[in-house]
Amino acid sequence: MQTVMEIADNHPHAHLPHLWAANIAPPMLADPDDPNRLSPTRLSKADMKSNKPKRIWKSGSTCRVALVTRLHRRAVRQEFWCASFEESQVFLNIAGHPEVINFMEQRTSVPFTDLSGNDTFTRVDAHVLLRNGEEVLVSIKYDEKARRPSYLAEIANTAAQTPYEVADRFTVTSRYLFHPTYRDCALAIHKARGGWDPEADDQVLELAGHLGERFTFQEIVDASGLGHRGQRAVIRLVGDGDIGKHLLDPFSPETQLWSAAA
Structure with a gap:
């Protein structure tokens, strides 16, 4: 241990x-x-x-x-x-x-x-x-x-x-x-963290640092080429604070995101 x-x-x-x-x-x-x-x-x-x-x-x-x-x-x-x-x-x-x-x-x-x-x-x-x-x-x-x-x-x-x-x-x-949209996002983060996909997480995290100051949820998912794996990775990274999102914005295609990784 x-x-x-x-x-x-x-x-x-x-x-x-x-x-x-x-x-x-x-x-x-x-x-x-x-x-x-x-x-x-x-x-x-x-x-x-x-x-x-x-x-x-x-x-x-x-x-x-x-x-x-x-x-x-x-x-x-x-x-x-x-x-x-x-x-x-x-x-x-x-x-x-x-x-x-x-x-x-x-x-x-x-x-x-x-x-x-x-x-x-x-x-x-x-x-x-x-x-x-x-x-x-x-x-x-x-x-x-x-x-x-x-x-x-x-x-x-x-x-x-x-x-x-x-x-x-x-x-x-x-x-x-807690705001209803925040509660929906917290539930989505909970579900996405139920998966285990470090490779997708690392790929999306690196990608976030190269997409400019702002990008949409759909843009980073599409750029990852990972489909649903990429979508779940983005949600996990938002939950961990490595990708930024306004707390009251939903996980929708046009939602604005940014790289927040240290």
Whole structure:
């Protein structure tokens, strides 16, 4: 098994060394000889302190859903346990954002004093690592509650007491707070990452650097000569942030793209 430092040496984000000092690291790379092997959910691993199996910190009656996805075209397929369908959809949308490097579910606890003056804590639904090294804690709620002023006041109070050593920001969301076009694109990225085609990815990535300042989705697919393989590669590269696209533009033939690779 690879160690973290071995992964860092050849990882696509190795040129961003600040990420490796964050509370969570970029995902491990997939084994090219077995790229579809599933990495067990983090919630099944032993807790480092108690040496007991981790559990989803939700009601026993809560519906539990597994989301299997890659967070990068070269990453292992990871299994995320979700306490609801709402949570699984938010996770899918988080995973499809080009600035997101990794996230972990039900990982981080934040102690705080609530608005009634009681000392308590919350275990956060998602701890997200961004490309710039920023870490964001995300509370996931159904849409009505995610917009409710009283709950937003609770989150603001918790955020104000969250140490910077834990995370830079604390936010709340639901699947419907993501724009419909963005949700469609995140689903397309999720599906495209289900494939494994490094040769097509590398060919399209190199091509993107030679097509000028801007090009359309159809132009780069046609120039690749790879047909549907090229189309899926473009979508994966957009999801990874190596090809740029406005977040609210769809994956359509005339959509404007640009090379964003470092």
